[in-house]
Amino acid sequence: MTFEPAQLSLSVAGSSSGIERVCESFETFSSAHALPDDVRRSIQVVLDELLSNTVRCGKVGERPLTIEVGFRLEPDALRVEILDDGTPFNPLEREAPDTTLPLEQRPVGGLGVMLVRNLVDQITYDFEEGRNRVLLRKRLET
Amino acid sequence: MTFEPAQLSLSVAGSSSGIERVCESFETFSSAHALPDDVRRSIQVVLDELLSNTVRCGKVGERPLTIEVGFRLEPDALRVEILDDGTPFNPLEREAPDTTLPLEQRPVGGLGVMLVRNLVDQITYDFEEGRNRVLLRKRLET
Amino acid sequence: MNLSDERRGDVLIVRPEGRIDTNTSEELERWLMSRIDGSLKRLVVDMSGIDYISSAGLRVLLMTVKKLRGSGGQLVLGGLNPSVRQIFELAGFLSIFAVEADVDRAVAKLTGAAAGA
Amino acid sequence: MNLSDERRGDVLIVRPEGRIDTNTSEELERWLMSRIDGSLKRLVVDMSGIDYISSAGLRVLLMTVKKLRGSGGQLVLGGLNPSVRQIFELAGFLSIFAVEADVDRAVAKLTGAAAGA
Numbered sequence: 001m002t003f004e005p006a007q008l009s010l011s012v013a014g015s016s017s018g019i020e021r022v023c024e025s026f027e028t029f030s031s032a033h034a035l036p037d038d039v040r041r042s043i044q045v046v047l048d049e050l051l052s053n054t055v056r057c058g059k060v061g062e063r064p065l066t067i068e069v070g071f072r073l074e075p076d077a078l079r080v081e082i083l084d085d086g087t088p089f090n091p092l093e094r095e096a097p098d099t100t101l102p103l104e105q106r107p108v109g110g111l112g113v114m115l116v117r118n119l120v121d122q123i124t125y126d127f128e129e130g131r132n133r134v135l136l137r138k139r140l141e142t
Numbered sequence: 143m144t145f146e147p148a149q150l151s152l153s154v155a156g157s158s159s160g161i162e163r164v165c166e167s168f169e170t171f172s173s174a175h176a177l178p179d180d181v182r183r184s185i186q187v188v189l190d191e192l193l194s195n196t197v198r199c200g201k202v203g204e205r206p207l208t209i210e211v212g213f214r215l216e217p218d219a220l221r222v223e224i225l226d227d228g229t230p231f232n233p234l235e236r237e238a239p240d241t242t243l244p245l246e247q248r249p250v251g252g253l254g255v256m257l258v259r260n261l262v263d264q265i266t267y268d269f270e271e272g273r274n275r276v277l278l279r280k281r282l283e284t
Numbered sequence: 285m286n287l288s289d290e291r292r293g294d295v296l297i298v299r300p301e302g303r304i305d306t307n308t309s310e311e312l313e314r315w316l317m318s319r320i321d322g323s324l325k326r327l328v329v330d331m332s333g334i335d336y337i338s339s340a341g342l343r344v345l346l347m348t349v350k351k352l353r354g355s356g357g358q359l360v361l362g363g364l365n366p367s368v369r370q371i372f373e374l375a376g377f378l379s380i381f382a383v384e385a386d387v388d389r390a391v392a393k394l395t396g397a398a399a400g401a
Numbered sequence: 402m403n404l405s406d407e408r409r410g411d412v413l414i415v416r417p418e419g420r421i422d423t424n425t426s427e428e429l430e431r432w433l434m435s436r437i438d439g440s441l442k443r444l445v446v447d448m449s450g451i452d453y454i455s456s457a458g459l460r461v462l463l464m465t466v467k468k469l470r471g472s473g474g475q476l477v478l479g480g481l482n483p484s485v486r487q488i489f490e491l492a493g494f495l496s497i498f499a500v501e502a503d504v505d506r507a508v509a510k511l512t513g514a515a516a517g518a
């Protein structure tokens with residue numbers, strides 16, 4: 001049996017409209033391949049967390065950021081690759097926030113990276129040729 | 143013998159002009175108390191690193207940031223306190239970058255927090271009542 | 285994002301629709317903040333129209349409940365889909381928010397009445 | 402920040418003065434980038450007028466040397482005060498930059514001549 005992977009990749013500016021374009025493209029990709037709702041929603045959240053962080057924190061001096069995103073559908077999983085030329089940032093390095101604090105002590109912020117780590121099944125990170133590369137894998141059934 | 147500490151504290155907006163105001167105030171404070179040049183320069187670098195990171199990365203949603211900085215001169219050390227109401231960030235948590243990489247592999251960025259840790263003698267961090275608090279101590283003689 | 289609201293007695297029900305992410309959360313924030321003044325005591329957020337929520341949205345809800353409780357008010361959420369509920373769970377938000385299955389139960393919780401069908 | 406430059410034969414000497422921090426580094430970046438074109442092969446940055454440098458300034462110098470070497474050029478720095486030198490040391494920049502005691506030695510290094518007094 002041969003398997004032709006469904007793929008999509010795009011390159012956008014590191015800005016809110018760039019993020020929007022990625023989200024819309026992924027929405028289209030999800031419908032075209034009838035991805036399960038939980039997978040689609042999880043990946044949308046993951047994209048928002050990672051891309052908005054890069055846009056907010058990743059800028060190095062005056063140079064505009066470029067973000068590349070690739071989706072690839074395999075028989076049992078969706079793979080997502082995110083590349084950016086911003087400041088080096090390893091999402092695996094960051095310590096998880098305390099999610100058991102009572103309301104009064106809860107910081108307003110700091111949850112994004114933790115959500116990403118919990119919403120996918122696998123993450124790898126490397127910094128190569130001046131770019132951050134995050135690879136994500138999300139299983140299609142549980 | 144009694145010792146009257148020399149103190150200065152100010153509150154600024156989390157913006158580049160806010161940072162500028164802090165740097166200028168510290169410059170004045172340094173001259174007034176004849177701080178050694180190496181101490182003055184180290185603290186100027188530390189202020190630039192920490193405050194510019196907060197302005198660049200710390201913003202939470204639409205709310206404008208406020209940064210408070212206090213300087214206090216003790217007999218043998220300068221203490222600096224920095225408070226901000228941005229996203230929780232512990233500078234002690236971050237792993238040091240690899241500073242032995244050859245030129246081609248050097249990321250352009252990621253050095254600021256490492257410099258801060260090396261330029262002062264002591265740092266403590268806590269997040270309390272919704273604010274990041276960084277306390278720094280720099281000895282006046284080596 | 286589509287935003288609407290409804291009054292049932294002294295309960296204000298707000299109904300955002302679509303996704304709550306970095307782009308849309310600012311709009312939601314402004315909208316919620318404009319509705320929470322010192323006199324509002326009972327707020328329900330009907331989440332049944334929300335497809336997904338990211339941490340930017342959690343932040344807005346956290347600010348809302350903090351502000352509301354500060355003035356003696358209460359917030360109950362209703363109608364979270366399984367994905368939204370999972371995000372709440374991961375973030376530890378189920379222990380700081382009152383969450384009901386649907387909007388009728390959320391209103392009932394605030395008014396002390398029995399839940400509607 | 403005050404910026405000036407000088408030519409000695411085919412060596413361009415640039416002299417920034419003041420502090421190189423987040424605010425001033427953009428100006429320095431634009432200025433250096435405008436001077437580095439494919440034809441420039443030998444650049445000296447005279448650092449003797451620099452009071453202190455933060456990581457934003459290191460970034461600009463790193464970009465400059467990368468770009469210059471990419472087109473076969475060379476960069477030598479001269480006249481770092483002890484604080485600036487310490488920053489270079491901490492950042493591991495002494496092993497990727499050619500650093501001389503003063504601008505004359507920096508020029509000599511590039512032209513192969515003996516150092517001036």
Ligand SMILES: Nc1ncnc2c1ncn2[C@@H]1O[C@H](COP(=O)(O)OP(=O)(O)O)[C@@H](O)[C@H]1O
Nearest residue numbers: 053054057058089109110111112113114199229
């Ligand atoms: N792309 C990035 N570049 C630099 N720093 C980042 C990046 N993404 C995340 N960070 C860092 O990780 C922290 C945590 O991110 P997150 O968990 O999303 O919470 P928040 O964004 O609310 O602080 C950020 O405050 C920032 O310090």
Ligand SMILES: Nc1ncnc2c1ncn2[C@@H]1O[C@H](COP(=O)(O)OP(=O)(O)O)[C@@H](O)[C@H]1O
Nearest residue numbers: 057087195196199200231251252253254255256
């Ligand atoms: N105040 C802050 N709020 C949130 N994140 C921060 C803050 N300061 C630093 N960071 C995080 O730490 C990282 C490293 O900072 P730094 O060492 O100064 O290098 P750079 O700013 O070049 O990335 C930032 O990319 C960001 O992820």
